[in-house]
Amino acid sequence: MSQRHAFPSKAFQNALLRWYDHHARTLPWRAVPGQTPNPYHVWLSEIMLQQTTVAAVGPYFQKFTQIWPNVHALAKANPERVMKEWAGLGYYARARNLIACAQQITQEYGGVFPQEELDLLKLRGVGPYTAAAIAAIAFNKQAVVIDGNIERVTARLFRIQKPLPSSKPLIRHHAMDLFKNIKRSGDFAQSLMDLGATICTPQNPKCSECPVKNFCEAFEKGDAALYPLKNKKKKIPVREGKVFWLTKNKQLVCEVREKDRMLGGMLGLPTTDWDLKHDASDVNRDAFKAIDTGLSITHTFSHFKLILKIYAAQVKVLPKKNMKFIPIHDILDSGLPSLFQKVARKMITS
Ligand code: SF4
Structure with missing residues (x-):
């Protein structure tokens, strides 16, 4: 033709x-x-x-x-x-x-x-x-x-x-x-x-x-x-952040993410501000006094790759108003997006 x-x-x-x-x-x-x-x-x-x-x-x-x-x-x-x-x-x-x-x-x-x-x-x-x-x-x-x-x-x-x-x-x-x-x-x-x-x-x-x-x-x-011919893919940037595994007995602290953030409105685990270009809230979040577990997960979004290091601590009360406790044994069925499911799986199995 x-x-x-x-x-x-x-x-x-x-x-x-x-x-x-x-x-x-x-x-x-x-x-x-x-x-x-x-x-x-x-x-x-x-x-x-x-x-x-x-x-x-x-x-x-x-x-x-x-x-x-x-x-x-x-x-x-x-x-x-x-x-x-x-x-x-x-x-x-x-x-x-x-x-x-x-x-x-x-x-x-x-x-x-x-x-x-x-x-x-x-x-x-x-x-x-x-x-x-x-x-x-x-x-x-x-x-x-x-x-x-x-x-x-x-x-x-x-x-x-x-x-x-x-x-x-x-x-x-x-x-x-x-x-x-x-x-x-x-x-x-x-x-x-x-x-x-x-x-x-x-x-x-x-x-x-x-x-x-x-x-x-x-x-x-x-x-x-x-075909189709394609322009070579640009390498996507890598960002790093922290995610917090905060527990009280067998319960885990979760939060509903703010609407204007990535994964807004979804249930998540507390994190630093990895979705902003400059992860600015380390100082506030470090108030959890969590310790580095040495574990991390990697997740790829369309425009960047994220490495989240997992920090853990025990808490007595919920640290913020938008947070709630969820039993750890229910966490994988609670509607967490894949990013946080990876964190939960890693913590439950290690
Ligand atoms: S390239 Fe696609 S459309 Fe063309 S003959 Fe092969 S299968 Fe069919």
Whole structure:
């Protein structure tokens, strides 16, 4: 296929949809053929899938839809419970936005999801990708949906020579050809996602099994695995901080983190200010008179790596108002985010 000719959108769409009709993945949030998609399920899954894999999201999606089966129920949810059930999925701003968005839909839209991309974009926590995905998948509206899988498939189909992320506008330009005048918009977006997840995989793409190999420039050249080209990753900085394991008998001091901090609103263990560039509160926190256990954990966030050294002390009373005691044997089920789960596991097992 040469880029000099107009891309045969219709033939490409037909080939991919024929394949999808036989090979679509079964996913808990996905409507089966003949079923009307549930916008609440589509929205919830798309928010959960941001920065998270399909395998990790599955159990969370099942749990959320059991506890809060529709947008009205989620709008009335106790925020602490939502944060607790979200624990482990990461990127906690998504959970806070989830409740705000559910409330927005019940209060401003009478509990009915808007269908148009521009209206969806006004919802809390819904960015351009998510708005396009909901419009296409839940409402079969024409929208150009580009997630990580579709980005990779497009870069290979057109053998895009610019590296990511600067190639994003060019990828969108070509993706518009893929989606041109598409009728089964939701199925088509999902067929591209499934192709990327199962055949056009990041490593070792299975080009010989690919239903659209005849449209693919990278297949023609035999160099699919090289794409998408990427700029070399910058090394992320390392930060250090202290975390405090403060106990009274068999109870542990936990705190609800301040809303405007990283992991805001989540339950955590007391720490120094590792989320600020300058860890400024060592002086105050050292008032715990905790001793260095010699243990530490490492956790990688998107923009820095954190090493937390674990300090321990016994206390008589709760040191601050936002703190509470939790029995140590309940700590791993109490909704701690992964960072603090690592600390708890280390202390319990060592
Ligand atoms: S032929 Fe290979 S590179 Fe091209 S879309 Fe199919 S799996 Fe991807």
